[in-house]
Amino acid sequence: SASIFAAVEMAPRDPILGLNEAFAADTRAEKVNLGVGVYYDDNGKIPLLAAVRAAEKARLEAMPPRGYQPIEGPATYNNAVQNLLLGKDSALIANGQVVTVEALGGTGALKVGADYLKRLVPGATVYISDPSWENHRALFESAGFPVDVYPYYDAETRGVNFAGMKAKLESLPAGSIIVLHACCHNPTGADMSDAQWEEVVAACRSRGLIPFLDMAYQGFADGIDADAVAVRAFSASGLQFFVSSSFSKSFSLYGERVGALSIITAGKEESARVLSQVKRVIRTNYSNPPIHGGAVVAAVLNSPELRQQWEDELAGMRDRIRAMRTSLVEQLKAEGVAQDFSFVIKQRGMFSYTGLSAAQVETLKTQYGIYAVSTGRICLAALNSKNIGYVAKAIAAVVKG
Numbered sequence: 001s002a003s004i005f006a007a008v009e010m011a012p013r014d015p016i017l018g019l020n021e022a023f024a025a026d027t028r029a030e031k032v033n034l035g036v037g038v039y040y041d042d043n044g045k046i047p048l049l050a051a052v053r054a055a056e057k058a059r060l061e062a063m064p065p066r067g068y069q070p071i072e073g074p075a076t077y078n079n080a081v082q083n084l085l086l087g088k089d090s091a092l093i094a095n096g097q098v099v100t101v102e103a104l105g106g107t108g109a110l111k112v113g114a115d116y117l118k119r120l121v122p123g124a125t126v127y128i129s130d131p132s133w134e135n136h137r138a139l140f141e142s143a144g145f146p147v148d149v150y151p152y153y154d155a156e157t158r159g160v161n162f163a164g165m166k167a168k169l170e171s172l173p174a175g176s177i178i179v180l181h182a183c184c185h186n187p188t189g190a191d192m193s194d195a196q197w198e199e200v201v202a203a204c205r206s207r208g209l210i211p212f213l214d215m216a217y218q219g220f221a222d223g224i225d226a227d228a229v230a231v232r233a234f235s236a237s238g239l240q241f242f243v244s245s246s247f248s249k250s251f252s253l254y255g256e257r258v259g260a261l262s263i264i265t266a267g268k269e270e271s272a273r274v275l276s277q278v279k280r281v282i283r284t285n286y287s288n289p290p291i292h293g294g295a296v297v298a299a300v301l302n303s304p305e306l307r308q309q310w311e312d313e314l315a316g317m318r319d320r321i322r323a324m325r326t327s328l329v330e331q332l333k334a335e336g337v338a339q340d341f342s343f344v345i346k347q348r349g350m351f352s353y354t355g356l357s358a359a360q361v362e363t364l365k366t367q368y369g370i371y372a373v374s375t376g377r378i379c380l381a382a383l384n385s386k387n388i389g390y391v392a393k394a395i396a397a398v399v400k401g
């Protein structure tokens with residue numbers, strides 16, 4: 001008899017993974033992959049932070065037993081996450097208004113949040129930025145929500161189309177879920193100003209929207225507290241909201257899958273009920289989170305010395321990306337490019353929307369072995385002192401035609 005899989009169709013390839021496969025197969029020595037979404041150091045390697053190494057060494061020496069964790073993860077980890085997001089003196093934390101559960105990276109946090117929201121507001125529509133991280137749509141659709149967009153990026157100004165965004169938010173039905181990039185917008189690198197965040201908060205309040213902040217790059221723009229401006233604006237508002245957060249980038253712990261979902265409620269007793277429901281979502285999915293990554297992050301955040309060392313290392317990553325932005329702009333100018341690329345310096349986080357067309361991106365690949373996403377998104381953290389000259393020359397040649 002026929003296999004039960006006989007009629008299964010091939011799913012479409014993930015565009016970024018497809019890019020990585022093509023890059024791996026490219027035999028040119030000078031090839032550069034700007035399509036990635038990870039931070040590489042100046043040697044083109046994913047760093048293992050010294051603070052992480054110290055915490056892992058201590059764990060290895062202690063050889064702790066590996067019992068089950070609480071469904072929501074350990075309090076040492078969840079409390080540290082809350083302090084990082086809301087500030088350690090947050091009244092919301094003191095009042096018991098913050099529910100935090102450890103999750104499998106930022107993606108896992110989004111999915112636990114999405115699955116819980118599907119129980120809470122089953123008829124809602126989810127709105128994501130146009131454009132957004134490509135997994136946002138798929139993830140909320142897989143949780144059963146219809147997903148639509150709000151205007152975000154303005155290709156003319158290379159900034160945020162704030163008037164368009166605000167008008168859209170103010171037109172949405174109450175109970176709509178609105179996914180916001182808390183900082184370092186992926187893929188555009190265009191963030192809102194503090195004043196614009198206040199207007200977003202006001203729109204969420206007046207329309208009764210459910211904000212879901214996605215914080216995957218805390219510390220990559222200006223620093224831990226500065227990058228939490230959106231979270232802090234919402235926390236001062238008295239509204240209820242969701243935050244997914246991730247240590248993949250800030251701790252360079254991509255494969256350990258360390259993140260968290262935090263939900264801000266109206267009070268302590270409400271928090272207990274919400275937590276009990278979120279725990280059901282986790283229990284019926286993966287039961288409880290793995291130990292290692294969260295234990296390492298908690299050990300670093302809860303030790304004054306390791307925490308300082310981590311903040312210094314995080315600042316090092318942030319500064320290196322900034323230096324690559326400045327250097328790329330200067331080198332393009334030095335190559336005689338007439339077009340003004342200074343917007344690359346203003347964009348924040350790991351990415352830049354360069355404005356390169358799909359055809360230009362294709363030429364970069366075929367003629368120079370330089371890989372980027374067809375939207376023109378490049379990862380600045382993939383540039384280093386050895387490859388930036390080559391990349392600048394190639395981009396210059398391509399834009400000059």
Ligand code: PLP
Nearest residue numbers: 037105106107133186216246248
């Ligand atoms: N959200 C955004 C906007 C991202 O860019 C990413 C990672 O690329 C994530 C969430 C997911 O992060 P994680 O790798 O921790 O699942």
